[in-house]
Amino acid sequence: MDPEVLNLVQTGGAAIVAAMVTDAWQTARIRTVRLFQRGGRDPQEIETQLDRSVARVTREGTEDAREGQVRRWRDDLEDLLSEYPDAADDLRALVREVKAQLPQVQQQWVQNITASAPGATSQGVMFGNIINHSGSPSEAATTGSGADSTAEDR
Structure with a gap:
């Protein structure tokens, strides 16, 4: 797979997981469901998977849990873009919209x-x-x- 696309799926997975415990979650959830519907997946199934991811990240609250979910969504996004390359623009839009809503990093x-x-x-x-x-x-x-x-x- 093209390195640019691999970077996009990594960024996409990270954006979805980063939004899970923030005010950006509803936007990320809606956009993610819409994105995966392109592949013909049932919206209810996608919502259930997202809810499980949020529950795991919230329950465990560890960096390992978040990284595991990033990998999980990255893999799904990679599969989606392999089959539907034209979904890349929608994923870029999801990443931009979610990043704009995430709280600024305070370091x-x-x-x-x-x-x-x-x-x-x-x-x-x-x-x-x-x-x-x-x-x-x-x-x-x-x-x-x-x-x-x-x-x-x-």
Whole structure:
């Protein structure tokens, strides 16, 4: 199968599962049922499978459960697109619509670096920024400003 289509089915499976415990679920559910009806499948059967997936993800609440369901829906989407390649546009629309309704990912990174020996140097890199700190904790306490820092490669 074409790598672009494989990427689409992976993204589609991930979008369906990501929507399961959010306000985007009804949209994802309706669009998924509609998509699989193209293959002549019974809408009730599709809804039942989606409900089982939601129950498993909700009950187990683990990353393994979510990944298992992503694989499950990816496989079904791959089978569908193998038989009905023209369904790819509908799957892309489903992914776009669901992604637009998903909550924004909130991520926070914290990096603590300490140089504790006299004259010690510490270096930290996060997202391509190089931060250099020098000095000891006693110097930071004396100056009241902490260690010197510079940022390069921004």
